[in-house]
Amino acid sequence: MPHQLDAVAASPWILAVVFVVAGLDALLPFMPSESTVVACGVVAAGTGRPHLALLIAVAAAGAWVGDAVSFRIGRRSTESVAARLTHRRAKAVHDWVQRLLTSRGGLVVVFARYVPGGRSTTALAAGLVGYPSVRFHWYTAAGVVLWSIQAALIGYLGGALFAGHPVLGFLLACGMALAVTGIAVLVQSTANRVPAP
Structure with missing residues (x-):
């Protein structure tokens, strides 16, 4: 493992970056939260740093905070959005x-985070339509824990399989993460057969 990669992995700032990127992904869907966690998992396999359990906890905490902020923004916008639902189609989509x-x-709430843009849209929409706060936060907690474990372990597995070749480990891990995302999209589309407006 190159010395520079080892130095980055040993830095306490790497976990701060993971927390911030995972949190911002709920507000800015182009943030590479999963790739960041996967890459840290790859590095952890080769260097032992960051500690895998700590990586999972920090990624989950950052994602939960981001979802909670997005939900709160939606909740605070409920009245102004409801007042603007004058068009029949917009009201039908809301309903x-x-x-x-x-x-x-x-x-x-749990599976939307695997759909590109789904995490931010779901958290905001849940707030807008008045989804119960306690329920949202519990489902989000379950979702972020599953997501962070999956991303960190996929990265760790890729790094372990290609010890000494972190780029190959990262590419394998990203391919596995994409496969998981594809499966989640299929599960969600199958399960959510509620007729659209």
């Missing part, structure tokens, strides 16, 4: 999202 979250909220 459809509300029905979807009421009937399958847990599944949507």
